[in-house]
Amino acid sequence: MKKKFWLVSFLTIILVVLSGCGKQNSSQQSVLKNARASNTLTWGVKGDTKLFGLIDVADGQSKGFDVDMAKHITKHILGPKGKAKMVTVTSQSRTPLLKNGNVDAVIATMSITPEREKILDFSHSYFDAGQSLLVPKSSTIRSAKDLNGKTVIGVVGSNSVNNIHKVAPHAKVVELQDYAQAVNALKSKQGDALTTDNGILYGLAVENHGFEVRGGTFTKEPYGVAVNKGQDDLTKAINQAILEMQHSGEYNHLIKKWFGDVPGFDYKELYRK
Known part of the structure; x- marks a missing residue:
């Protein structure tokens, strides 16, 4: 009985250790590699912010500049068949959802600040607000x-x-x-x-x-795409995608689409030459 009890205890300890190792490896996995494997990037976007991310009651989908940016960035990173999955976030929930792995990246009117940079990484600014x-x-x-x-x-x-x-x-x-x-x-x-x-x-x-x-x-409130610390390959890919959009004219097209007719808003100041 003692041998049997010792064997069961030993196996239990081994399983716990292996389980812990699995969780550790999972937390260290490359989000970009996983996205390429599934051909999907999951984005945190606003659902209550007109022009950037507002849920359309007609179809329940969030629509706006940030949402379109997420879709375009996804295509640049994963290719024309890449899928952008949207998860609605708020100013309060976007960081916890990102840290917990519920989303791969957040593009939700999120200003790049020193405090946030302590726990998150950011792309270069894609919209210079104030x-x-x-x-x-x-x-x-x-x-x-x-x-x-x-x-x-x-x-x-x-x-x-x-x-x-x-x-x-x-x-x-x-x-x-x-x-x-x-x-x-x-x-x-x-x-x-x-x-x-x-x-x-x-x-x-x-x-x-x-x-x-x-x-x-x-x-000055520069908006950046937020990702988890250590996901350098994803941050680099996002920066490259934004740069390609600026050079191709996609970025300017989206700025004009969402801000061109807003009274008093000089969208031309946001154009990236």
């Missing part, structure tokens, strides 16, 4: 300096909130879960202004008459 303000047209707020003593609405997981604390330290900041809630709060006068990147705000202004974007851009 933080601004959305206010009612009747508002007396003209710039970020006018926010002191006011209530400013932001979204959880966005670095815009921290920026407001810097430019208007006496402003009260309210953080909500997504942009739909944020806009509703602004409409119901729970705040005096909504702040985030100007590209997102222009999309919100198009959807909500009576509101406009003000304040210029008081920060």
Whole structure:
């Protein structure tokens, strides 16, 4: 009995060790190699951000500049038959979903910041945004300096909130879960202004008459494609794909498609020559 018990215990330990090794190897696997094997790249994209990633109620698909970029990058990396699978993320969920391996890469209005670069890797900037303000047209707020003593609405997981604390330290900041809630709060006068990147705000202004974007851009918010640390081959492939798109005219075509008719938005400044 003792020998049998010892043998069972020994085999159990071996199985646990082997299982642990398998998990370790899995976490170290190349996402790019797996994508090429399955001919699919899984992307985290927004579903609540007009112009970049907004779910179309007609077919349930997220559509926008970021979504199209993901599709084009996929074709450049995997070839014309490559498939881009979209997973809807929020500002709050995009990093955890990426770190947990639920998505291969995130292209979701995500600014490249030193804090994020500690845990994620980024492609080169594919869209140079800047933080601004959305206010009612009747508002007396003209710039970020006018926010002191006011209530400013932001979204959880966005670095815009921290920026407001810097430019208007006496402003009260309210953080909500997504942009739909944020806009509703602004409409119901729970705040005096909504702040985030100007590209997102222009999309919100198009959807909500009576509101406009003000304040210029008081920060630089370069958007990058986020991938997990250590996936250098995927980062390199994404950078190469973006460069090829810029040279071929694909990038300019997508910029004009999504931003060409937006009032007040000078899309030509974003063109990559």
